[in-house]
Amino acid sequence: GESVGLHLPTLSVQEGDNSIINCAYSNSASDYFIWYKQESGKGPQFIIDIRSNMDKRQGQRVTVLLNKTVKHLSLQIAATQPGDSAVYFCAENYGGSQGNLIFGKGTKLSVKP
């Protein structure tokens, strides 16, 4: 079946550096993508989303890039802080319903002070 995967299961960065978390998706019909952050003991927290008619979207310290040609999604975090340490998931969806998401396995981001 269709799946969403991640290139890197773990990522360790120095505080203040930029982080890039990658994700591959296989369903070419997917038209909506979301990045979630999950801290230990908590549920996933929405970070940023992007629709398939866009290739870039910026938020506060975060940028999501979408490359539909190679079915690739990335999350860039600028000036990474210790509070950014968490597991990051990408999720895809088609059909508009945000309650029916296909999640990737997750990348653990560890920020060294």
Add this chain to the structure above:
Amino acid sequence: KAGVTQTPRYLIKTRGQQVTLSCSPISGHRSVSWYQQTPGQGLQFLFEYFSETQRNKGNFPGRFSGRQFSNSRSEMNVSTLELGDSALYLCASSFHMNTEAFFGQGTRLTVV
């Protein structure tokens, strides 16, 4: 504004038993979805409810069921528990099916 509330937070059950988990969505939200999270399979969609009707269903056996009440609160039930059902069960609510989903902290179910 209170977030999504899931009860109980932790639960230990024996194989063969059944369990009911509860989710109270954010006030005003009418869509509730359930996910199972395990280290091996990650986050997997169980089902989605909107206006008391199941709108979407994931690829889980019939032992997994759910429902939504008129106040949008939702419950999910797992019957004849198996060891492999041990997981974090997450509930997410949204105002409508195509708006941002907010997750609760989950219910940690351990089957022994």
